[in-house]
Amino acid sequence: MSAADLITVKNLHFTFPTGRKVLNGVDLYLRTGERLALIGANGAGKSSLLHCLMGLVTAENGEIAILGSRCETESEFRAVRGRVGLLFQDSDDQLFCPTVLEDVMFGPLNLGQSRDDARKIAMQTLADLGLDGFEARITYQLSGGEKRLVALATVLAMSPEILLLDEATNGLDADVEQRLIAILRSLSQAMVIISHDHLFLDQVATRSVRLQDGVISKA
Amino acid sequence: MIGATNVLVPSRSNSVLSRIDPRCRLLAALALIVTAVSFSSWQPLAMLVLVAAIITGFAKPDWSRKLKMVLTMDGFILVMLTMLPFTVPGDVIFTLWVFDASYQGLFQAVLIALKANAAVLVLIALVGGMDAILLGRGLQGIYVPAKLVTLFMFTIRYIDLLRREYLRLRVAMRARAFVARNNRHSWRSFGYLLGMLLVRSHDRSERILWAMKCRAYHGHMHFGSLPRLSPQDYLFASALILFTAALIGLEVACPPLI
Numbered sequence: 001m002s003a004a005d006l007i008t009v010k011n012l013h014f015t016f017p018t019g020r021k022v023l024n025g026v027d028l029y030l031r032t033g034e035r036l037a038l039i040g041a042n043g044a045g046k047s048s049l050l051h052c053l054m055g056l057v058t059a060e061n062g063e064i065a066i067l068g069s070r071c072e073t074e075s076e077f078r079a080v081r082g083r084v085g086l087l088f089q090d091s092d093d094q095l096f097c098p099t100v101l102e103d104v105m106f107g108p109l110n111l112g113q114s115r116d117d118a119r120k121i122a123m124q125t126l127a128d129l130g131l132d133g134f135e136a137r138i139t140y141q142l143s144g145g146e147k148r149l150v151a152l153a154t155v156l157a158m159s160p161e162i163l164l165l166d167e168a169t170n171g172l173d174a175d176v177e178q179r180l181i182a183i184l185r186s187l188s189q190a191m192v193i194i195s196h197d198h199l200f201l202d203q204v205a206t207r208s209v210r211l212q213d214g215v216i217s218k219a
Numbered sequence: 220m221i222g223a224t225n226v227l228v229p230s231r232s233n234s235v236l237s238r239i240d241p242r243c244r245l246l247a248a249l250a251l252i253v254t255a256v257s258f259s260s261w262q263p264l265a266m267l268v269l270v271a272a273i274i275t276g277f278a279k280p281d282w283s284r285k286l287k288m289v290l291t292m293d294g295f296i297l298v299m300l301t302m303l304p305f306t307v308p309g310d311v312i313f314t315l316w317v318f319d320a321s322y323q324g325l326f327q328a329v330l331i332a333l334k335a336n337a338a339v340l341v342l343i344a345l346v347g348g349m350d351a352i353l354l355g356r357g358l359q360g361i362y363v364p365a366k367l368v369t370l371f372m373f374t375i376r377y378i379d380l381l382r383r384e385y386l387r388l389r390v391a392m393r394a395r396a397f398v399a400r401n402n403r404h405s406w407r408s409f410g411y412l413l414g415m416l417l418v419r420s421h422d423r424s425e426r427i428l429w430a431m432k433c434r435a436y437h438g439h440m441h442f443g444s445l446p447r448l449s450p451q452d453y454l455f456a457s458a459l460i461l462f463t464a465a466l467i468g469l470e471v472a473c474p475p476l477i
Binding site for chain 1: 350351352383423426427429430431432433434435436437441444
């Protein structure tokens with residue numbers, strides 16, 4: 001493990017409650033400034049790997065170290081969750097507050113910001129993503145592309161050091177996709193990006209790995 | 220939009236009442252309802268119903284929806300109200316077949332109907348116009364336990380989620396030419412729909428919890444505190460105390476119905 005590794009995964013095993021084993025000894029690392037593409041077939045366990053990294057599901061065995069600290073228990077994961085941002089596959093899962101502003105403020109508030117500060121951060125994040133004027137919109141009335149960008153805003157509002165993107169371009173039209181590419185390229189955070197869209201990955205990713213048969217190989 | 224979704228939409232109402240602090244409105248509703256429930260003469264109750272109806276009319280001018288809400292509640296207690304005269308013993312008004320209707324029962328039914336309508340109207344008038352965030356803040360402001368408030372907020376959120384999930388599945392069924400009939404196939408399909416609804420909602424709720432955890436959620440919502448009470452809040456509170464006193468005065472002056 002080199003000092004610059006933001007994420008180190010060693011020999012990770014994960015089985016679904018249904019008994020299907022998807023991760024069978026995964027080794028993975030993410031370095032500062034990297035945008036790592038994670039590719040693989042549907043159902044290969046890519047999303048599960050990200051969920052393991054966030055501590056949302058419990059891995060059977062294996063080691064996960066995030067930002068230099070080893071994560072095994074819920075409280076250990078809790079300590080790093082604010083510093084790692086996960087963009088969900090389905091933005092509807094991520095947006096649960098009535099208005100866009102409340103939703104973007106949710107993360108900063110949980111991190112202990114005052115309501116005024118959280119509002120400032122939220123407004124700034126929305127403005128950075130070109131979403132000015134969205135703050136009073138109702139989250140479930142947004143279009144698919146708008147939902148994705150707002151979901152990204154909710155993650156970025158916590159100023160994470162690592163971004164995990166789960167099929168970020170799924171169901172987006174060409175315009176929104178271009179906008180997302182421009183945003184991602186401008187961000188300084190290291191990222192793990194799951195996608196089936198090779199054109200998108202070519203423009204964003206700096207390195208890529210493939211998840212197949214439960215293990216990681218070079219792509 | 221119907222039903223539960225309304226409460227999620229930020230209120231843009233600009234009526235006088237909507238500018239009153241939510242804590243004041245919640246406490247006012249509580250005070251009025253508790254007072255009304257303890258009354259035993261009809262005059263103060265009728266006055267409260269009238270005043271609450273007028274305030275409701277001012278609070279938001281969609282009469283038809285409000286009326287529907289009140290009638291829905293009345294629908295629930297209608298059976299009980301019509302049974303009461305026959306089940307309470309007392310002076311007989313008339314006899315229907317072998318059942319005697321009593322004055323005492325009738326009066327009790329009248330009182331219950333008035334109290335129920337007064338309570339619903341007061342709630343619609345004072346609390347009905349609040350959106351979810353404001354309501355959450357208000358409840359927290361009057362020291363309702365944070366866990367209860369969170370539970371309440373999630374109930375609002377999930378009822379809506381269930382409804383939308385149901386509508387989506389229902390559309391998918393209709394797209395494959397499903398028409399509900401009274402046959403085995405229809406009932407089984409509805410069974411599947413209900414089962415799928417439960418499973419999907421459970422899965423989705425889990426994913427939402429994950430999303431919240433990812434954003435450092437530790438078990439309670441931050442609604443933020445409310446601003447200090449303004450002069451108009453104090454004015455509202457004084458008016459309410461005077462009104463409650465007037466109602467109590469009326470109650471003392473008027474003979475009890477039973």
